[in-house]
Amino acid sequence: MLEALGWSGAIALVSEDETGIAGYVLGRVVVDQAEILSIAIVPGRRRQGLGRQLLDGVLAAMMQRGAGTVWLEVRASNEAAQAMYQSAGFSAAGLRRGYYRQPPEDALVLRRELAAARVNPT
Numbered sequence: 336m337l338e339a340l341g342w343s344g345a346i347a348l349v350s351e352d353e354t355g356i357a358g359y360v361l362g363r364v365v366v367d368q369a370e371i372l373s374i375a376i377v378p379g380r381r382r383q384g385l386g387r388q389l390l391d392g393v394l395a396a397m398m399q400r401g402a403g404t405v406w407l408e409v410r411a412s413n414e415a416a417q418a419m420y421q422s423a424g425f426s427a428a429g430l431r432r433g434y435y436r437q438p439p440e441d442a443l444v445l446r447r448e449l450a451a452a453r454v455n456p457t
């Protein structure tokens with residue numbers, strides 16, 4: 336993760352309050368394509384809207400940097416993350432067989448377009 340932070344276009348957001356760090360998200364923008372590399376909330380703080388808050392924050396930052404499409408991979412068995420991404424407008428774009436190790440598992444590829452709200456002057 337520290338290596339990824341050094342990549343050009345890297346975005347990292349942390350969710351923190353007086354009790355400490357509750358989670359983080361790491362993403363990257365390359366020209367008009369963005370990728371969510373990692374997102375996690377500490378187990379005791381899940382289902383409180385923090386994951387979605389971080390996701391919305393990183394999507395806004397990606398859009399601000401000119402990204403038009405966001406991509407990510409998620410374990411086929413990870414129903415919590417898939418439900419969060421679905422609620423944020425991501426949809427299935429493909430399958431990478433055997434993508435994960437330890438334990439081995441397929442990855443679902445999800446995608447979301449980041450259409451900037453068009454302002455109509457008339």
Ligand SMILES: CC(C)(COP(=O)(O)OP(=O)(O)OC[C@H]1O[C@@H](n2cnc3c(N)ncnc32)[C@H](O)[C@@H]1OP(=O)(O)O)[C@@H](O)C(=O)NCCC(=O)NCCS
Pocket residue numbers: 373374375376377380381382383384385386387388408409410413414415416418419420422
């Ligand atoms: C995925 C993860 C980041 C979600 O974080 P979170 O803070 O618990 O998510 P939120 O509270 O913001 O939930 C947003 C929505 O996602 C869905 N969701 C989240 N956790 C869910 C679960 N366990 N089961 C079903 N739906 C779930 C729900 O639609 C939820 O909205 P709701 O609470 O109004 O029903 C968290 O479960 C996590 O850290 N998991 C381990 C790491 C991981 O899997 N990262 C993703 C790798 S791709």
